[in-house]
Amino acid sequence: MTRRLLFVIPLLVVFSPCTFSQAPKLDRQVAVTIDDLPAGMADRLPAADITAMTTKLLTTLRDQKIPVVGFVNEKKLYKPGEVDERIKALQMWLDYGFELGNHTFSHMSLNQRELKDWEDDVVQGETVTRMLVAQRKMKLRYFRHPYLDTGRDLETRRKAEEFLTRRGYRIAPITLDGWDWAFAGIYEDAKKRNDTAMQQQIVKDYLAYHDAVFAYSEQQSAKLVGYEPKQILLLHASNLEADHIGELLDVLRKRGYRFIPLQDALSDPVYSLPDTYVGEEGTGWIDHWAITQGKIPQGAPVFPQWVIDRSKELRLSTGQVSAEPQY
Numbered sequence: 001m002t003r004r005l006l007f008v009i010p011l012l013v014v015f016s017p018c019t020f021s022q023a024p025k026l027d028r029q030v031a032v033t034i035d036d037l038p039a040g041m042a043d044r045l046p047a048a049d050i051t052a053m054t055t056k057l058l059t060t061l062r063d064q065k066i067p068v069v070g071f072v073n074e075k076k077l078y079k080p081g082e083v084d085e086r087i088k089a090l091q092m093w094l095d096y097g098f099e100l101g102n103h104t105f106s107h108m109s110l111n112q113r114e115l116k117d118w119e120d121d122v123v124q125g126e127t128v129t130r131m132l133v134a135q136r137k138m139k140l141r142y143f144r145h146p147y148l149d150t151g152r153d154l155e156t157r158r159k160a161e162e163f164l165t166r167r168g169y170r171i172a173p174i175t176l177d178g179w180d181w182a183f184a185g186i187y188e189d190a191k192k193r194n195d196t197a198m199q200q201q202i203v204k205d206y207l208a209y210h211d212a213v214f215a216y217s218e219q220q221s222a223k224l225v226g227y228e229p230k231q232i233l234l235l236h237a238s239n240l241e242a243d244h245i246g247e248l249l250d251v252l253r254k255r256g257y258r259f260i261p262l263q264d265a266l267s268d269p270v271y272s273l274p275d276t277y278v279g280e281e282g283t284g285w286i287d288h289w290a291i292t293q294g295k296i297p298q299g300a301p302v303f304p305q306w307v308i309d310r311s312k313e314l315r316l317s318t319g320q321v322s323a324e325p326q327y
């Protein structure tokens with residue numbers, strides 16, 4: 001596109017007659033889910049930092065009345081000398097009025113391990129969480145697949161689903177995913193080094209990339225199912241979210257979203273659509289529906305390369321950032 005065209009198009013937008021008519025009010029809905037509790041980087045954060053991060057994150061969410069389900073990896077509770085404080089951090093989610101779900105004990109991928117091992121990891125992941133929710137007369141009713149890995153073949157996928165149903169779980173799909181875990185890793189390092197310039201750059205790109213992903217997912221989902229379904233957002237428990245989730249919620253509000261409970265989102269018939277997706281790589285449910293319909297998803301926004309490069313750099317130099325994606 002030429003510079004001249006770039007200049008003309010905004011003018012057309014400004015003076016278009018549509019600007020003067022009443023645009024239909026958008027009523028978009030989204031359920032917020034947060035994975036990898038008590039913290040994505042729990043193995044590197046002392047319990048006091050996890051408590052501080054959790055307090056900040058939950059205070060914003062409670063003040064803004066956002067219904068949230070948090071998904072737990074109980075393995076992260078077992079650090080010698082810190083078990084009680086880590087369990088308390090988990091308990092805070094319930095104290096603040098949120099719900100907890102299971103994300104397996106050790107964040108195990110169904111695509112990398114035998115079904116039996118994975119099922120054992122699901123069961124092991126229930127111990128503390130089930131006790132905490134039972135104390136509040138609540139139920140452990142949601143499950144989120146680590147890495148979104150739902151099985152490499154359809155037989156495994158269906159057997160795992162039947163297993164989850166038998167144990168009383170509803171699978172929590174996702175439709176909005178801006179890979180916040182990747183921004184969170186390099187943010188953690190920049191925060192530790194008091195590098196405010198880099199923190200600002202990370203936050204700017206984290207917000208911009210999420211906005212682009214939201215726009216893409218809205219278009220894709222409407223194209224595939226004929227309307228914009230109730231969306232489900234995937235985030236991760238991190239200092240990036242604790243410090244900046246308020247700005248991300250504003251991005252969603254600007255796009256016309258209101259925040260609904262996961263249970264409400266799951267009532268959308270879109271989550272009962274045929275879904276035969278299998279693959280080595282876990283992905284969101286909009287991709288599941290597209291691939292089930294024989295369509296190849298195209299036009300996804302490009303993830304900022306510098307964030308990937310910076311993550312690799314940190315992994316090589318210090319091992320501070322996890323080598324594994326933190327889905």
Ligand SMILES: [Zn+2]
Nearest residue numbers: 035036326327
């Ligand atoms: Zn995860």
